[in-house]
Structures are given as structure tokens and as C-alpha cells.
Amino acid sequence: MxxxxxxxxxxxxxxxxxxxxxxxxxxxxxxxxxxxxxxxxxxxxxxxxxxxxxxxxxxxxxxxxxxxxxxxxxxQPKFKVHDPTEPVSIFISCKNEEKGISDTIRHIAKQDYKGDMNIIVIDNASTDLTSSVALKAGQEYNLDLKVIYEEKPGKNFALNRALAMVDTPLIITLDADTILTKPAVRLLVSRLLSAPNEICAVAGSVLVRNSRKNFWTRIQEWDYFLGIASIKRLQGFYQGTLVAQGAFSLYKREALEKLGGWDDAIGEDIVLTWQMLQINCKVYFEPLAVAFTDVPETLVHFVRQRSRWARGMIEAFKRVKPWNQPSIFTKYLxxxxxxxxxxxxxxxxxxxxxxxxxxxxxxxxxxxxxxxxxxxxxxxxxxxxxxxxxxxxxxxxxxxxxxxxxxxxxxxxxxxxxxxxxxxxxxxxxxxxxxxx
Structure with missing residues (x-):
């Protein structure tokens, strides 16, 4: 029949x-x-x-x-690759993160990913024990982890320093206060390898870890869970996720090198993503690749973060004009x-x-x-x-x-x-x- x-x-x-x-x-x-x-x-x-x-x-x-x-x-398209083994480098750029970096590394060690994971912690002018805590955690969990230093303040400088040191075809950026669910790396890489060749990056799904702290974290939990995730799903549906966020995203190294890495911008991940879209490097979103991050717990820090995001969007407009985008989807988005x-x-x-x-x-x-x-x-x-x-x-x-x-x-x-x-x-x-x- x-x-x-x-x-x-x-x-x-x-x-x-x-x-x-x-x-x-x-x-x-x-x-x-x-x-x-x-x-x-x-x-x-x-x-x-x-x-x-x-x-x-x-x-x-x-x-x-x-x-x-x-x-x-x-x-969402079905995976064509379910158990990837492609070598991947994980960049963790951090400054004064000695309290949380060990937990982040511990969750990397729990990944069910079958390929080699090369972890690079970039200490961006920390004044605490971030480096030594990271090294100790890497040894404790038997990971291929190294610490490098970048004295010039700025996340873009830290990430570009690491980019110049690796030769793996895939690179993941991860914030030092962000922990991964067990299949997160596997699902992120599977999505990229299952996608057409023009897909150059995949944004993971970042949700709130410290939602029980107070009023500010409680409302942010729903913003990440409903608002941000759904908008990214919409954008990914049209192959134009507008922010492959630095907190947890996967990139093809060749695309990063073609663009010269991350720009000197307060919204370096926004600018990078829009530049990728402009050269017809499409960006997906994988809702199943979940990570949990700490969000601002005070009004002052919340204001600093979200005003920085708004400022980053304006920076992106200065560098990449919507009418110069190659597809009708990214022009609209x-x-x-x-x-x-x-x-x-x-x-x-x-x-x-x-x-x-x-x-x-x-x-x-x-x-x-x-x-x-x-x-x-x-x-x-x-x-x-x-x-x-x-x-x-x-x-x-x-x-x-x-x-x-x-x-x-x-x-x-x-x-x-x-x-x-x-x-x-x-x-x-x-x-x-x-x-x-």
C-alpha cells in the first residue's frame, strides 16, 4: 500500500x-x-x-x-547526524569568575559528546583566582583544558586570542557562568552537521539558572523561556537567527576567520552574526541544546546588561545595513x-x-x-x-x-x-x- x-x-x-x-x-x-x-x-x-x-x-x-x-x-528538521565525532574547541572567556568556573567545567565533563573537546579558558585580566581554579578543575575532571591570558579588556580580544591558537573545524563559545545540559554539545554539533553547507553557526538555547533568587530573576526566567527562545525559533525557522549569542553558540572556524573574528564592539556576538548573514552564512537555532546561565540579580546589573544589548543592536546597524542582507528573510528580520x-x-x-x-x-x-x-x-x-x-x-x-x-x-x-x-x-x-x- x-x-x-x-x-x-x-x-x-x-x-x-x-x-x-x-x-x-x-x-x-x-x-x-x-x-x-x-x-x-x-x-x-x-x-x-x-x-x-x-x-x-x-x-x-x-x-x-x-x-x-x-x-x-x-x-524543526530531523537530524541527519546523531552522534557526531568532529573535534570541537570550547572557548570560555572570563574575568573574575573563580566562584563559578569550576561548575561550568564540571558540566562540560558530563557531556555525552563522542568527539574530542579542546577547552580553552581565556583569562581576561582577572584579579582573582579564576585561572588556577580553572586549571585545577580541568585536571580533576580529566579534560583537555588550557588557560591563556589576554590582558586587554574586552570579550572580543579574548575570543580572538583563542581563535588564533586552534585548528579544530568547529568552535563553541560558552560563558563562565553558564552550565550545559548533558546532550547540549552533541545536539548543537548534530544540528550544524545535519544542515546545508551554507549554515555557518548554530545558537543554543540559553535559559535561566538562578530564577529563584528574587523578583528580577523570576521575571527574567520567563523572558528567556518564552520571549527570547521563541524569537530565536522564529528567526531560525527563516534561517536567520540574529544573535548567535556568546553565552552558548557553535561556529564554523572558517567562517570566523573569513570575517576576521569578533569585532571590537559591546555587542560583539550581534555584530558577528549580522556579518555572517551578510555574506550568506546562515544561522540556525537548536532549541534542544539547552544551557542554563546566571542572569542579573539586581536592578543595576539588569539595566547594565539590557542597555548593553540595545546598544549592541545599534552597533550592528552601523556595520551591517538590513537592505544589504542577501535574502528576503534576513532583510525582514x-x-x-x-x-x-x-x-x-x-x-x-x-x-x-x-x-x-x-x-x-x-x-x-x-x-x-x-x-x-x-x-x-x-x-x-x-x-x-x-x-x-x-x-x-x-x-x-x-x-x-x-x-x-x-x-x-x-x-x-x-x-x-x-x-x-x-x-x-x-x-x-x-x-x-x-x-x-
């Missing part, structure tokens, strides 16, 4: 289907917001009202609708980042003040009409949760109970993120001193 074949829809067609669905949602949003436009227009004028509402509802709604429909279409400063400015200087006005009974910005966005918000978060839960089920992991963090994430997270991002944009515009950590 002949088996019925599944109907195949090309990715480019799915891309346009998702835009059609998102545009229909956009039209629906415009229709239901007409009373809102009229009411706000009586106060500030119709054109300013449309500009503001576009930043609050229309554009975010379009992007979220595109994300949801893309996730429905996404079907990088191009959507152009509107983020506008969205963040509107949210910071209009939405948040509008929320405060609503408390006192003035509903020009925030009113009953905004409740219409809640169904899409709930659908978006449910879709993202559905996909992430399947990942955890396959890995035998359990999702931590963090209901308070979830509602805090849904209801308040953007109120922190947009002002912090605006700060990052301003820092780059004013060319203020860059701070790595």
Missing part, C-alpha cells in the same frame, strides 16, 4: 502566508481602534494619535501575530529591529505616562480599548509556552513553578525594558564609555 506523502509548503511561501495573517490582524486592530483614535485625536490631533497608537498597538501587534503564525508553521527604538520611545514616553494618567481617571492613552490586545498577548504566550514545554519534555526537564514571575513578566516587563533600551540607544548615540560587565 502506498503511503500518502505530507504536503510540503516551501519556507518562502510560509513566510508570505504569515505576513498575510499578520496584516489581517493589523487591519482588525485598526478597525477596533477607530474610537480610540477619535478620542485621542480630539486632544492631540489625528496624525499624532495614529503615530502613537501605531507604536503602542499596531506594530507590536503585527510583529506578535507574525511570530505566532510562524511558530504554527515551524517544524534585521529590518524589523529598525522600528524598535521608535517602539521603545513611544512606550517609555507615552504609554507609561498614559498608564499613570489612567490611574487618575484620564483614559486618553490607556483605556478599555487596549483590552482588545489581551487575546493576542495570551495566544502569543500560550503558543510560546506550548513549544517550550515540548522541548523540556524531550529533554526530561521540568518547568519550575513560577506563577508570580509569569504574571509579573506579562504585566510589567516591558515597563522596565523599554526605558532601559532607550538608555542604551542614548549611550551609543552619545558614544559613552563601553562597559563589558
Amino acid at each position: 502506498e503511503t500518502k506523502k505530507n504536503y510540503y509548503i516551501p519556507v518562502v511561501r510560509k513566510f508570505w502566508y504569515c505576513h498575510v495573517f499578520a496584516f489581517l490582524w493589523f487591519l482588525f486592530s485598526v478597525f477596533i481602534s477607530l474610537p480610540w483614535i477619535k478620542e485621542l485625536g480630539q486632544v492631540i490631533g489625528i496624525i499624532p494619535s495614529i503615530i502613537i497608537i501605531a507604536g503602542i498597538a499596531y506594530l507590536p501587534g503585527y510583529l506578535n501575530a507574525f511570530l505566532v503564525f510562524s511558530l504554527f508553521f515551524d517544524n 534585521t529590518g524589523t529591529n529598525l522600528i524598535f527604538p521608535y517602539l521603545d520611545v513611544v512606550y517609555t514616553f507615552v504609554w507609561i505616562p498614559g498608564l499613570i494618567l489612567a490611574i487618575f481617571g484620564y483614559y486618553y492613552i490607556v483605556g478599555a480599548t487596549i483590552l482588545f490586545v489581551l487575546p493576542l498577548a495570551l495566544l502569543t504566550n500560550y503558543t510560546m509556552y506550548h513549544y517550550q514545554r515540548k522541548v523540556f519534555d524531550r529533554l526530561g526537564l521540568k518547568i519550575r513553578k513560577n506563577i508570580f514571575g509569569f504574571f509579573a513578566y506579562v504585566l510589567t516587563y516591558q515597563m522596565f525594558m523599554s526605558p532601559i533600551s532607550v538608555l542604551g540607544y542614548a549611550q551609543e548615540f552619545l558614544q559613552l564609555k563601553r562597559v563589558w560587565k
Whole structure:
């Protein structure tokens, strides 16, 4: 009996289907917001009202609708290579990480990867015992580990120093406060070796390890678990993951050398990824290759990290223009980042003040009409949760109970993120001193 074949829809067609669905949602949003436009227009004028509402509802709604429909279409390709043995070098760039480096190395030793792993710890001007602790851990766990030194502060200098010393075809970057699940290296390499030749990098899935610490880590857990992971899955679906993050990603050495390594930038991983995409080196995302990292535990450190991310995006724009990207996918994916400063400015200087006005009974910005966005918000978060839960089920992991963090994430997270991002944009515009950590 002949088996019925599944109907195949090309990715480019799915891309346009998702835009059609998102545009229909956009039209629906415009229709239901007409009373809102009229009411706000009586106060500030119709054109300013449309500009503001576009930043609050229309554009975010379009992007979220595109994300949801893309996730429905996404079907991760099956591995062609299951047990790779390709030699790989693991770069761990660190500064003053003596407390956590041993744990990171211990989890490398637990990997089920069958190939040779060459671990290089780059001590970037530490003033503590990072180097000696790393060497001791390497000996204790019987690993091929060496420590090198880079006195010039900056992660790019540290990574480039290690790049010049290795000849393995594959390189993984790993943060010193990040631990790997047992199959993480194997799955990351399997994804790359199972992919077409033009795939030059694969981003791993980085989630939160210290989520139980306090309010800040609890809401970040959901950002990594739902927001960041789903956005990367969307981008990977269109073969254009925009950040092969330095915390845990795999690269082909030849692609790194072709680009001259990592640029001197505060967002060196963002710039590198966009440069790869520009030379038609596509970037995948592997949701099953999971690592857990420590996120900022205080507001001050959270602000520093996220403003640095926003600043890194602007750096990437200066070096690589979206319209110079070779494919329609990467043109769109990088191009959507152009509107983020506008969205963040509107949210910071209009939405948040509008929320405060609503408390006192003035509903020009925030009113009953905004409740219409809640169904899409709930659908978006449910879709993202559905996909992430399947990942955890396959890995035998359990999702931590963090209901308070979830509602805090849904209801308040953007109120922190947009002002912090605006700060990052301003820092780059004013060319203020860059701070790595």
C-alpha cells in the first residue's frame, strides 16, 4: 500500500502566508481602534494619535501575530547526524569568575559528546583566582583544558586570542557562568552537521539558572523561556537567527576567520552574526541544546546588561545595513529591529505616562480599548509556552513553578525594558564609555 506523502509548503511561501495573517490582524486592530483614535485625536490631533497608537498597538501587534503564525508553521528538521565525532574547541572567556568556573567545567565533563573537546579558558585580566581554579578543575575532571591570558579588556580580544591558537573545524563559545545540559554539545554539533553547507553557526538555547533568587530573576526566567527562545525559533525557522549569542553558540572556524573574528564592539556576538548573514552564512537555532546561565540579580546589573544589548543592536546597524542582507528573510528580520527604538520611545514616553494618567481617571492613552490586545498577548504566550514545554519534555526537564514571575513578566516587563533600551540607544548615540560587565 502506498503511503500518502505530507504536503510540503516551501519556507518562502510560509513566510508570505504569515505576513498575510499578520496584516489581517493589523487591519482588525485598526478597525477596533477607530474610537480610540477619535478620542485621542480630539486632544492631540489625528496624525499624532495614529503615530502613537501605531507604536503602542499596531506594530507590536503585527510583529506578535507574525511570530505566532510562524511558530504554527515551524517544524524543526530531523537530524541527519546523531552522534557526531568532529573535534570541537570550547572557548570560555572570563574575568573574575573563580566562584563559578569550576561548575561550568564540571558540566562540560558530563557531556555525552563522542568527539574530542579542546577547552580553552581565556583569562581576561582577572584579579582573582579564576585561572588556577580553572586549571585545577580541568585536571580533576580529566579534560583537555588550557588557560591563556589576554590582558586587554574586552570579550572580543579574548575570543580572538583563542581563535588564533586552534585548528579544530568547529568552535563553541560558552560563558563562565553558564552550565550545559548533558546532550547540549552533541545536539548543537548534530544540528550544524545535519544542515546545508551554507549554515555557518548554530545558537543554543540559553535559559535561566538562578530564577529563584528574587523578583528580577523570576521575571527574567520567563523572558528567556518564552520571549527570547521563541524569537530565536522564529528567526531560525527563516534561517536567520540574529544573535548567535556568546553565552552558548557553535561556529564554523572558517567562517570566523573569513570575517576576521569578533569585532571590537559591546555587542560583539550581534555584530558577528549580522556579518555572517551578510555574506550568506546562515544561522540556525537548536532549541534542544539547552544551557542554563546566571542572569542579573539586581536592578543595576539588569539595566547594565539590557542597555548593553540595545546598544549592541545599534552597533550592528552601523556595520551591517538590513537592505544589504542577501535574502528576503534576513532583510525582514534585521529590518524589523529598525522600528524598535521608535517602539521603545513611544512606550517609555507615552504609554507609561498614559498608564499613570489612567490611574487618575484620564483614559486618553490607556483605556478599555487596549483590552482588545489581551487575546493576542495570551495566544502569543500560550503558543510560546506550548513549544517550550515540548522541548523540556524531550529533554526530561521540568518547568519550575513560577506563577508570580509569569504574571509579573506579562504585566510589567516591558515597563522596565523599554526605558532601559532607550538608555542604551542614548549611550551609543552619545558614544559613552563601553562597559563589558
